[in-house]
Amino acid sequence: MLVIKNLTKIYKGTDKGITDISLRVEKGDIYAFIGHNGAGKTTLLKAVTGIHGFDAGTVEIDGIDIRKQPVAAKQRIAYVPDNPDIYEFMTGIQYLNFVADIFGVSAAEREERIGTYADLFEITGSLGDLISGYSHGMKQKLVLISALLHEPKLLIMDEPFVGLDPKAAYLLKDCMRKLTEQGSAIFFSTHVLDVAEKLCNKVAIIKEGRLIADGLMGEVVGDGESLESLFMETVTEGE
Amino acid sequence: MREFSALFRAEMLNCFGKNVYRHTKDPADRKRRKMLRVTVIVLLALAAGYIGGASYALAGFGAARYIPMLYSVSAAAIVLLFGLITVRGNLYREKDRELLAAMPVRGLPIAAARIARLYLYGVFIAALVLVPAYGVYFAFERPGAISYLCTLPVILTVPVLPVVLTVWIGIAVTAILARMRHKVLAEVAIAILVVVGMLVLPVILSGGKMSSLPFADMTEAGAKTRAEMNEAMAKAVSEAMQKTESSIPALKTWGGIARGNLAGLLLFGLGSVALLSLTVLAVGFRFFAITAKLAPTAVHREYRMERLASRSSMTALVSKEAKRYFSCGIYVSNTIIGAVLTVALAVAFGFFEPAKLVEKVGKLPVELHPESAVPFLFGIVISTMSITSSAVSMEGKNWWIVKSLPVRERDIINAKLLFSLLVWAPFYLATEIILWFTLGAGFAGRQLLLAAPAAYIVFSSVWGLFCNLHFPKFRWETPTEVVKQSAAVGLTMLGAVAAVIPAAAMCIVPKAYAHITGFAVLTLLLAAAWLLHRKNLGTALTDMN
Numbered sequence: 001m002l003v004i005k006n007l008t009k010i011y012k013g014t015d016k017g018i019t020d021i022s023l024r025v026e027k028g029d030i031y032a033f034i035g036h037n038g039a040g041k042t043t044l045l046k047a048v049t050g051i052h053g054f055d056a057g058t059v060e061i062d063g064i065d066i067r068k069q070p071v072a073a074k075q076r077i078a079y080v081p082d083n084p085d086i087y088e089f090m091t092g093i094q095y096l097n098f099v100a101d102i103f104g105v106s107a108a109e110r111e112e113r114i115g116t117y118a119d120l121f122e123i124t125g126s127l128g129d130l131i132s133g134y135s136h137g138m139k140q141k142l143v144l145i146s147a148l149l150h151e152p153k154l155l156i157m158d159e160p161f162v163g164l165d166p167k168a169a170y171l172l173k174d175c176m177r178k179l180t181e182q183g184s185a186i187f188f189s190t191h192v193l194d195v196a197e198k199l200c201n202k203v204a205i206i207k208e209g210r211l212i213a214d215g216l217m218g219e220v221v222g223d224g225e226s227l228e229s230l231f232m233e234t235v236t237e238g239e
Numbered sequence: 240m241r242e243f244s245a246l247f248r249a250e251m252l253n254c255f256g257k258n259v260y261r262h263t264k265d266p267a268d269r270k271r272r273k274m275l276r277v278t279v280i281v282l283l284a285l286a287a288g289y290i291g292g293a294s295y296a297l298a299g300f301g302a303a304r305y306i307p308m309l310y311s312v313s314a315a316a317i318v319l320l321f322g323l324i325t326v327r328g329n330l331y332r333e334k335d336r337e338l339l340a341a342m343p344v345r346g347l348p349i350a351a352a353r354i355a356r357l358y359l360y361g362v363f364i365a366a367l368v369l370v371p372a373y374g375v376y377f378a379f380e381r382p383g384a385i386s387y388l389c390t391l392p393v394i395l396t397v398p399v400l401p402v403v404l405t406v407w408i409g410i411a412v413t414a415i416l417a418r419m420r421h422k423v424l425a426e427v428a429i430a431i432l433v434v435v436g437m438l439v440l441p442v443i444l445s446g447g448k449m450s451s452l453p454f455a456d457m458t459e460a461g462a463k464t465r466a467e468m469n470e471a472m473a474k475a476v477s478e479a480m481q482k483t484e485s486s487i488p489a490l491k492t493w494g495g496i497a498r499g500n501l502a503g504l505l506l507f508g509l510g511s512v513a514l515l516s517l518t519v520l521a522v523g524f525r526f527f528a529i530t531a532k533l534a535p536t537a538v539h540r541e542y543r544m545e546r547l548a549s550r551s552s553m554t555a556l557v558s559k560e561a562k563r564y565f566s567c568g569i570y571v572s573n574t575i576i577g578a579v580l581t582v583a584l585a586v587a588f589g590f591f592e593p594a595k596l597v598e599k600v601g602k603l604p605v606e607l608h609p610e611s612a613v614p615f616l617f618g619i620v621i622s623t624m625s626i627t628s629s630a631v632s633m634e635g636k637n638w639w640i641v642k643s644l645p646v647r648e649r650d651i652i653n654a655k656l657l658f659s660l661l662v663w664a665p666f667y668l669a670t671e672i673i674l675w676f677t678l679g680a681g682f683a684g685r686q687l688l689l690a691a692p693a694a695y696i697v698f699s700s701v702w703g704l705f706c707n708l709h710f711p712k713f714r715w716e717t718p719t720e721v722v723k724q725s726a727a728v729g730l731t732m733l734g735a736v737a738a739v740i741p742a743a744a745m746c747i748v749p750k751a752y753a754h755i756t757g758f759a760v761l762t763l764l765l766a767a768a769w770l771l772h773r774k775n776l777g778t779a780l781t782d783m784n
Contacts, residue, residue: 013266051642053781070781074645085636087559089566097547101555102644107547115544128542 001027001154001185002048007057009047018043018209021057025154025187025202028180032196032217033189034227035206036235041189042082044206045158048187049079062153075103078147082158082189084139088132092123092142095131096149103150110149117145120171136163144172148179155179157188161195173199197227207235242344246352251359255279256724267784271710271726278729283367285736291371302477303379308494310372311397317368318361318398322405323412323433324569325360328717329353330406330522331413331533346526351519354406358515361398369394385499392504393496399511403518410522413533426568431579552646556654557661563633564626564658570633573722574624578666581621581692585670589677608746611753614687615742615760617670618695619735625703626662628731630655631783632712632721638784648780652704656772659700667692687757694761695738698768699731705771706730708778 002025010017018040025031035041046052048059050066050073059066064073087095093114100110118124121141131139140163147155155176161169176186176199190196196203197217204214212234213220221227252258260272294306330353339349373390376382412429416422496504522529550558564570634641641651674688710726722728741760748756 013264046639049643050781051639052784053779071645071647074643077643079639079643081639083636086640087563087637089563090559093542093545093547094562098555098559099644100547101550102552102646104552105549107549110549111544111547114547118544124544125541126539127544128540133539 001025001029001062002187003058003060004044004048005058005060007044007047007054007059009043009052009054011043016040016209018047018206021206021211023204023211023214025185027183027185029185029187029202030176030180030200031185031187031202031204032200033187033204033206034191034193034196034231035189039206040209041206042158043209045079045156045187045189049077049156050074051079075150076153078150078152078155080140080143080147080155080157080160080188082162084136084143084163086131086139086143086146088130091130092127092134095142096127096146099146100149105150113149113151114145117148120175121145121168137165137168140164141168144175148175151179151182151184153184155184155186155188157186159190160188161190161192169195193226193228193231197221203227205231205234242348243351246344246348247355250352250356254356268714271712274710275724275726275729278726278733282729282732282736287367287371290368291375294372294375298375298379300477301474303376304498305477305481305494306372306376307369307393307496307498308491310368311393311493311496314365314368314397315401318364319401319404320433321360321364322357322401323408324430324572324723325719326357326405326409327413327416328569328719329357330409331530332717333534334716336530336534340527345523347520347523350523350526354402354515354519354522357405358398358402361402362395365394365397369397383499385501389496389499389501389504392508393493396504396508396511397493399515403514406518406522410529410533417533423565423568423571427571427575430568430572431576434576435579435583553650553654553657556641556646556650557658560630560654560658561661564662567633567718567722569718570626570629570722574626574629575662577623578621578663581617582666582669582673584617584620585673585677588674608748608750608753611684611748611750611757612742612745614684614691614757615695615745617674617688618691619738619742621663621666621670621692622695622699622738623732623735625699625728625731625735626659627655627700628703628707628728629718629721629725630659630704631707632715632725632727633718635713635715635721638713642780648778649776651780652708652775652778656700656704656775659703660696663696663700667696684754684757687754687761690758690761694764694768698738698764699735701768701771701775702734703727703731704775706734708775708783711783713784 002023004024005022007021008017008019010019016038021044023031033041033044043052047054048061048066050070059073061073062076064076066073087098090098096114097110100114105113114127115124118127121144123138123141123145126134126138131142134142140160144160147157160172164172173195180186200217202215203217203220205212205220213230217227221230256272256275260269260276263269263272290310294303294310297303297306297309330350369390377387412426416425419425492503492507496507670692671689678685678688707725707727710730712721712725712727715721741764745753745757745760
């Protein structure tokens with residue numbers, strides 16, 4: 001579903017970025033992407049979604065090169081950023097309608113899906129309000145609903161659990177499982193290692209812009225170890 | 240005093256963006272800010288040059304003695320306008336209200352620091368207007384030493400009254416807007432009223448005497464030679480100025496001060512300082528109460544799922560542009576004024592009948608055909624403030640949304656351009672319809688009058704977008720930074736200033752060639768717009784951060 005080969009992106013005027021990253025996310029995967037602050041997680045996710053350009057390497061989504069056919073590739077994905085900076089001048093329902101229009105979701109489908117997810121995340125009553133009046137958690141829920149509207153083949157999320165209340169976090173995990181059961185894939189960054197260990201079948205660890213471990217959760221973590229202890233070992237190595 | 244000092248330093252820290260410029264590590268951001276500085280300096284130099292030139296023209300007509308009073312009041316009006324536009328974002332800003340309320344700091348130093356900042360900006364504007372104007376005044380009038388000494392006190396006192404008015408009008412306007420459902424519409428209406436009011440008020444106050452230049456008398460007197468013509472014009476300007484000065488008390492006061500009326504200056508200066516101090520005290524002691532009451536209120540209405548309709552992605556993008564535009568009062572009021580003034584200008588043409596005015600003025604000292612520039616004048620006024628010069632920057636933190644959506648980059652750019660054209664369309668149509676009736680079907684420049692504003696609108700929209708795509712500013716706290724203080728807007732304005740050149744050139748083109756020359760100029764303008772548009776469509780949006 002997602003194939004990243006030798007991806008390199010260095011920010012101009014700095015030596016920060018990501019270097020020579022390769023990984024593969026298959027259908028049905030829930031893939032956790034972990035690393036310390038500033039390691040390059042968001043940079044990779046933004047390069048994969050076509051928000052940022054990159055210097056070298058390739059990114060293919062469902063066999064489509066993001067650089068050669070960006071529109072077709074983006075049609076298959078949904079992105080949830082770490083900070084829900086969305087159009088505050090719109091109401092919640094206007095924003096969802098806007099996203100549905102762009103992804104070409106039919107009127108009947110969007111009504112059904114918005115109704116379902118808004119009820120699930122308990123924000124239906126607020127959809128007529130301006131987003132500027134939403135709390136961080138409500139904005140996060142709205143972004144999640146907008147990401148699920150077109151049933152993406154690949155869901156990319158940057159710290160999706162930040163700002164969510166425990167119930168919403170539980171519902172999100174449930175949605176993630178259901179989405180992958182339907183054949184989609186999920187690639188997300190997180191600092192919540194317990195959730196990553198329990199929810200994900202694959203994991204990748206990034207340190208200073210380079211991938212230092214990736215693969216099946218069981219193989220990467222190993223017997224008798226936890227993801228947390230592995231993470232601490234790998235990121236503190238050489239410090 | 241310690242509190243005031245710390246707060247004032249914080250207020251002035253990023254004055255003209257200098258602190259961010261000094262510390263930014265992003266080379267692209269640094270380049271943009273450098274470009275903004277250069278553009279602002281060029282625009283300020285042009286403004287100072289324009290004021291100097293206009294003063295020189297007045298002096299040439301023997302009206303140098305009226306320069307100080309005219310420009311003191313002009314400076315005060317500009318300070319007032321600037322203050323009214325920025326007061327809500329500066330003095331009563333919502334952003335750091337809670338942060339300051341949680342700190343052990345009183346309202347008085349906060350209000351004093353913010354009003355001091357408004358005042359200093361006012362002094363800067365007053366200096367920009369008065370220094371070139373007074374330079375010409377001194378060169379021509381050679382007044383006494385006291386007049387020279389009065390210059391600095393005048394620059395320091397001119398902004399006081401406008402700042403005081405700004406503070407109180409700001410409270411009233413913010414309070415009204417905070418309680419209104421359609422805040423932006425009300426904000427725009429107020430901005431338009433203020434600008435139109437500032438243009439109309441002097442005429443009303445003077446009982447219409449300001450506009451009564453006795454052109455007819457000049458021509459009737461039979462002035463034929465250039466020297467006679469100049470003499471008649473000088474007499475007319477002097478008489479008009481004299482009448483105006485005697486009609487408006489503020490003009491009389493400033494005129495007297497500039498001519499060395501020390502007592503007047505002292506009285507006016509002390510009165511201004513007292514008024515400003517009282518305002519600071521009044522606002523400062525109730526600062527938190529006032530700002531709390533000025534906070535906007537939103538009413539929650541329980542939403543129930545309704546029938547939803549689907550639209551094309553281009554319609555969705557244009558509709559998104561519209562929602563953003565009409566949700567931001569400063570964006571609308573800053574860009575719509577030109578279009579409103581164009582309609583007002585068309586109406587004014589109906590009252591003043593330019594053809595007859597040209598007839599009255601008679602033969603000008605040099606062979607000029609100002610009527611040939613009329614279509615271009617409408618084009619310049621309607622397109623001075625561009626919507627597209629901020630359209631990309633206004634995406635701000637939301638820029639990731641359109642970049643991650645499955646739409647072609649050219650569609651994002653086209654949507655911004657299309658929306659800009661849609662905004663200008665009703666103003667363009669209204670102007671053309673009014674001109675159709677006021678100028679009559681026989682007006683020689685009819686086709687040019689239809690084509691020129693349309694061509695200018697297209698060029699200005701494409702040029703604004705070009706500037707913004709090259710100098711985007713995504714990191715901002717308030718939209719004012721984008722709409723008023725960005726490199727793209729400054730550069731677009733420079734383009735608008737350059738657009739005056741073809742209009743001025745049209746005045747000297749012989750009448751027989753005016754039509755063909757006009758269309759040739761417009762064809763060039765549209766060709767340039769087409770080339771720029773192609774360049775815009777080739778911009779890689781993914782590389783813009």
